[in-house]
Structure formats: structure tokens, C-alpha cells
Amino acid sequence: MTNSPKTDSDLNTKDHSFDGITFEVEEEEHTHEGQKVKRRGIYLWPNLITTAALLSGFYSIIASMNGNFNQAIYAIFLAALLDGLDGRVARAIGAQSAFGEQYDSLSDLLAFGVAPAILMYSWSLHDLGRIGLACSFIYTACAAFRLARFNVQIGVVDKRYFIGIASPLAAVTVISIVWVGRDFPFIFDLQDITIQIINAAIMVGVGLLMISNIKYYSFKQMDRKRVPFVVMLPVVLIFAAITYNIPVGILTVCILYVLSGFVTTLLAHKNDSKIIS
DSSP states (O other): OOOOOOOOOHHHHHHHOOSSOOOOEEEEOOTTSSSSEEEEEEOOHHHHHHHHHHHHHHHHHHHHHHOHHHHHHHHHHHHHHHHHHHHHHHHTTTTTOOHHHHHHHHHHHHIIIIIIHHHHHHHHHGGGGGHHHHHHHHHHHHHHHHHHHHHTTTTTTTTTTEEEEEEHHHHHHHHHHHHHHHHOOSOOOOOHHHHHHHHHHHHHHHHHHSSSSSSSOOGGGHHHHHHHHOGGHHHHHHHHHHHHHHHHHHHHHHHHHHHHHHHHHHHHHHHHHHHHO
16 A cells, blocks of 8 residues: 655645644754754844834834824934844844844835835925935835845945945935924925925935945944044034034934945055055
């Protein structure tokens, strides 16, 4: 008597033993001994922080659609703070996982790709019609491309640098422009077609910076690195400038960081040329 051949569904049931009703995550991890093990479930704290960032991005979208632009700005700032926190928490407690990386990218796309675009469109670009819509979408699409490229290049590129401006910094640049514009309406006259076109160009420009090959210093190597005490002086001056006028200070820092990428890339090319020669 011969045994009946096993179907794909039988094999899947044997390998994964999912009952088809419960929601579960199973991923492969490496132990300290280098062995591969399959574990179910997710790490609570880093993914909880990521969920809070996702909620902040979602709330920002709703606030922008309702015309509550200040609340939308604050929500994206909160999402940026939480985004910087979840990775550090995961590394601190040894809770890094492939699921967490993908979930974090999806959260970033909403909070730093979609929310700033809707904020700028609702605040300034809607009067441009389809052109304003297209420019906002270009920013969102570039954010998606940037996050996808970042995911496939993890462990390949130099950790000291971001290739293209990071999506949280791009989002903070956009929302700081909106923030300054709301504080100085006599300068940023939204009825002026020139201001609208400038805002549209900024959205496209910041989006292209995200997918560019310009190198931006990531500051990841600064966490445990000792620096001369005198380095604290410019940091204190920057904080003083920001507290004098928070929106203008943040926008100024963002602009300086955007420009720093061109300097960093130029210096890197010069060093590479010296090595080759």
C-alpha cells in the first residue's frame, strides 16, 4: 500500500502550524552561537514606539486636512523624535529584528513621506491645482524610493553617512518652512503665485535630495565618541539661536545641514581622487 503524496498545504501546515485564524509573526533569527532559530511574536517596546510614531503621522494627516496646521507640524516633530528613539531602544535591549526594520520603514513613509506632503499641499499648494498635487506626490514618491533603497543597502554602505538626505530630516525641513510661513504671513503671502511656485519647487527639490547620491553625515558614530570640550561651544550657540526663535532656528539648522551634504560629497570625491592618483 503506497502513501498518498503530500500536498503543499500539508507541508505548510507541518512547517508553520498556523491555524489560519490568529495573527502571528514568525521570523528567523541567529543565536549567539550562530545557529538559526525560528521565533514567533514581536518585540514589544521598539514596535510600540514605532506604532506611536505611526499614530503621530496619521494624526498629522487628519490635522492638515482639517486646517489645523500647527497640530500637524507638532505631530510630525513628535514622529521624528520617536523614530530616533525606537532604533536606540531596540539596540539597547537587543531587540532588533527584520520585522521591526520593515515596520519602521512603513511608519516612516506615512510620517515623513505622506504627512509632510499633505501638510504642504493643504497649506500652500492646493491653489496650484494639479501642479501642486504633482509636486506633493513627487516628494512622497521620492520618500518611498529613499526608504526602499535604505532597506536594501543596510550593512553595505558606510554607517557614517546617509546616501541622500534622511526622510525625517527632509520632513522637518518641509514642516519648518510651513511653521516659519505661518509666523511671518506678511513675507509668505500664500495668495502670491510666486510663493506658491517656490513652495512647489522646494517640495520637488527636497524630494530629489532624498534619492540623490549626496552624502550626509549620520552622526551615528558620535554616540560614544569623545570630542574636545570646545565642540560644545557651537552647539550651545545653535541651541541659543533656536530658543530665540524656534521655527527660524530649526529651519536655519535644516538648511545648513542640507548644504553640508554638498561639502561632504565634494571632500569625499577629493579624497578618492588622491587615493587613486
